[in-house]
Amino acid sequence: MKIPVGILGATGSVGQQFVNLLRNHPWFEVKALAASERSAGKQYKDAVNWILNDPIPEHLSQLTVSDCIPDLPCKVVFSGLDASVAGEIETNFARAGYLVISNSRNHRYDPDVPLLIPEVNPDHLGLLHQQKYGSGGIVTNPNCSVVGLALALKPLYDRFGIEALHVVTLQALSGAGYPGVSSLDILDNVIPLVAGEELKVQTEPNKILGTFSTGKIEPAQIKISAQCNRVAVKDGHLECVSVKLLQPAPESEIIETWQNFRSVPQELELPMAPANPIYYFTEVNYPQPRRHRNLDKGMAVSIGRLQPCPVLDYKFVLLSHNTIRGAAGAAILNAELMLKQGYLAN
Amino acid sequence: MKIPVGILGATGSVGQQFVNLLRNHPWFEVKALAASERSAGKQYKDAVNWILNDPIPEHLSQLTVSDCIPDLPCKVVFSGLDASVAGEIETNFARAGYLVISNSRNHRYDPDVPLLIPEVNPDHLGLLHQQKYGSGGIVTNPNCSVVGLALALKPLYDRFGIEALHVVTLQALSGAGYPGVSSLDILDNVIPLVAGEELKVQTEPNKILGTFSTGKIEPAQIKISAQCNRVAVKDGHLECVSVKLLQPAPESEIIETWQNFRSVPQELELPMAPANPIYYFTEVNYPQPRRHRNLDKGMAVSIGRLQPCPVLDYKFVLLSHNTIRGAAGAAILNAELMLKQGYLAN
Amino acid sequence: MKIPVGILGATGSVGQQFVNLLRNHPWFEVKALAASERSAGKQYKDAVNWILNDPIPEHLSQLTVSDCIPDLPCKVVFSGLDASVAGEIETNFARAGYLVISNSRNHRYDPDVPLLIPEVNPDHLGLLHQQKYGSGGIVTNPNCSVVGLALALKPLYDRFGIEALHVVTLQALSGAGYPGVSSLDILDNVIPLVAGEELKVQTEPNKILGTFSTGKIEPAQIKISAQCNRVAVKDGHLECVSVKLLQPAPESEIIETWQNFRSVPQELELPMAPANPIYYFTEVNYPQPRRHRNLDKGMAVSIGRLQPCPVLDYKFVLLSHNTIRGAAGAAILNAELMLKQGYLAN
């Protein structure tokens, strides 16, 4: 007996990824596809401008799209809603007793909403008890540039402490949704701006790495500077990172710390969890977006080029798949953790 | 009466740019094209695999290619030689009394060789008097990623002082020469390595910004960290820079300092000099390689996105044309300065 | 004393090209910029999302945008209007006594409207006398894929006759306007459809190559088949063409016919006219979009790879700049011809 779930914003680019990744999920079954008024009432295949390479799952293509109002035949909804409407709709669903597992940014900074990465801060789920939504609730995953970064930082933070962080991102086109970036703007070009992104990268890691106790999050105190660029890559955000640690750390120990990193999703063998959250490459020109973005179902973070940094302490390069580990896959892993920890029980 | 000049390595990608940019130069006239044994003896058009969009200058296409030995009909040579051979050949020419204006890296770090940017350190030309080449000599220009960076730093360094610097580059394909980067390696991809580049970026600015007195260079003491990436852009290196200044500086003053920056090449009205060495853009998504690389004949540096940096003091984005300002155009501007300052006199 | 002109649809991508190409025109001076209600009343620089690399001409950037109604301070207007509105607005202007030189498709097939290429069918301007617009009138230029094709066919048609024609196009992104093609649709991809284009390519050449006599056009009778593709190229449409001629023709004679082709714009030395309408390349891998699209101000057609065709008679490859020779530049050349032939006289 699978748990019935719904998808809010099912026709958008994140919504399509939910549809795609939940295709044969062992625990969840998509029973409702909700979208804007314009789409509601149509069959999904007629409402959606399907942009993924895999075809629409057969059994969903003829499902009638619902309105985004809380009378869907399920208690759990994944939200890929656009930020312009997500705030209110998600609140409505939570109040009506739904568990909303959201990829949207609107509630990420609410003090009682977990900004969850199951390998990093599974205990933050405890925040759900602080919410005023009765049996409902809202859980969010971080921005697509932050998930991979927070995963790479977590074992270093725990072992050595982190004082400061400098990140330059080279972000993929799919992060901008569809149609997103015009081909005329990116062919033979780089755009040195991803609107709103730098602030998110400078803010979210401290909440994620924060300490949960007595019902609230005490954020970490890392100084973070981010510069975000858009490059001509379909999927996979590459990030050039420099860190200043609180304790001395030999290079080999950092690599070992990454390679040995396992956490709750690996112990629980969550279906969406990667076998290893972090792969360290010794090849001098790795990781690369096209080669490594799909590593371990697109859920692993690839790291390489660890070197001493003459300004901070160490620098390295990381890569993660922005629409899987950084969006729909992240939310699904959140739901899997919630199920295993009893938050989705009937 | 123009000054006759020769080009060493005339069939390579930098050599072709020399040929192209010197096409109608008011002061210099190309009289000799020298290349490897394989090419020597052939007409230039038959020896070269011409890769530029402009055609080969008519009067040079049938010139017979010479060997790279110092019996060319000129006293000044531009060198675009490959680093595997440039060291020895350039020394040979200098010893034979030629002034060698080189884009190769081999002699850049020789203590008696100027690493010259006419707007930044024109006085370093004084080093020529230290060389043991008699009437000959060697002058070099910096690495393609360093020229634009050093130009952006110079006015800040003079006014506020610089303590530390963090740079992430997004470098164009033409920097790797021809055939250079395989299309299979860069389509839908980024390569987080430009071999040997990070060390150059971490080293050269301190020599360039150094003080020349009593016959030698006292290097600057900026701590520099660089991470270099190759992206799918034809020309134009974009750099994400963070700086820590020695003195407090309001944002507006930094911009003003850049906008007001003029130097010797502008005063002397050197033909290759840009009207303004630095353009500051207020558009939030500028500068961009395809839009701004050709600004002011490809000789200006474009800067934008100045913001406070939570880790160092300020961050910004800069762009310069890697094969013009960063290679052949840089060397030609060096030659123009040398002419005006009496170093090319007969 | 320059002739004052206006631009209809001045904020669109074709409109911007009119603004750009008329920047320093010796005969015309832009005095009015008209666009939709949304833009009217604003300064041009605030109304336009300027996408070209050259900056907005200084003196036009602060011009107030007008509505597209016929009370502009000029008698000649260039139209880059979107096809959804061009039909009616252009008719209104013509009726009000304006000469409308249009790049839009709406009136191209009107029997009394010239589909003009000055090198090919300058006599078709005689159609203007058939129009019912009083002192006003409408002249159009062909679709961006057809201009280069018709230029390549014209000398063959006159000398050997053409029975049939097979064309496959590889069209540039700028042909779709801005934002046009999503980067997610074209990176590492080809789209084998340019909506509506095949019909235009199969239709327009016969009108253009038709005979004008007794006040109407007798179309040519070439059988034409077209397949149109969109590729990841910024500017420049490449076309693979096969032709069946009516008379036998040796290869050398075809090339000679192209190379010797000159016409009225060359005789009249129209400012926008290329010195040679057609360049034939003997290099086996030419022409190429990035290398040859800007040949002769972007107004020349590049041809190469003439070979016998085992199915029809000959095959070859042609290239022309879609937004210059195929759009704004084409219309300006039309206007220049009209001026010289007395159609723009006061």
Add this chain to the structure above:
Amino acid sequence: MKIPVGILGATGSVGQQFVNLLRNHPWFEVKALAASERSAGKQYKDAVNWILNDPIPEHLSQLTVSDCIPDLPCKVVFSGLDASVAGEIETNFARAGYLVISNSRNHRYDPDVPLLIPEVNPDHLGLLHQQKYGSGGIVTNPNCSVVGLALALKPLYDRFGIEALHVVTLQALSGAGYPGVSSLDILDNVIPLVAGEELKVQTEPNKILGTFSTGKIEPAQIKISAQCNRVAVKDGHLECVSVKLLQPAPESEIIETWQNFRSVPQELELPMAPANPIYYFTEVNYPQPRRHRNLDKGMAVSIGRLQPCPVLDYKFVLLSHNTIRGAAGAAILNAELMLKQGYLAN
């Protein structure tokens, strides 16, 4: 008990695909990797510049590379040798009793060598009895642009007959091997030449569609014209095809003929065989390389846009994966057919 096989040219780009696709083959097991002198004696992982996204199969990475001489521990070899050496080496192996299943072009036109596509001309395997290699033999697969084309033509040829054929290809970069096409040649560009390709496309289909009887192939008599272009796509050759049929055919019947096409590999359920050799898409902008190249393990041909052709009879667009269906996958399917038909028996 799997059949041991070797790979000739195992370090090249086709050789790597053999290694990759044979990773878990149910019938074959790679026991020998042979390459040039430069590689022989090294471990495979040290000899190869591995360019595929999947990692090197664990058990092969440490296998010692052999010389390309016929003393390998197997009787069947796949050849991905470069054409400069394939002719002689393959002959040597065949003479020594090996069955050589080759992707190289050298023996394709030998009258006694099958140019085999299992769905199209499985009976041509009978040619093996004409060869003078004793128990050895040579079987080839067609050029990467021809496999998909021949598959699309086969059902039409059998049912309606084909008189003439016009093809324009838009070919992927991987077809040129590694490093192959320089990024500087293809970014923002098309190269209207694939050296040697047009002749192959004009020749091979007639041998493939030919009739085998009394020990030889009577070639088909289709007039074929091809124009071949290289575009900025990683994998997947797109082809714009026009055909002239011998008998009238309604559009619906052509589509039905394609959709119903099944052949020997499907009946035999060969592991590498696609379920349907041909997929017809009704979407007006399909097929597309990035979306459809991997259809059915990269072994299916995608077709779309069937329309009447004003010059010949019909036109359409087809796509097939050039390095799977058009190279290594094709050869493996050939081997599977040979095994089932008793040609690989011990």
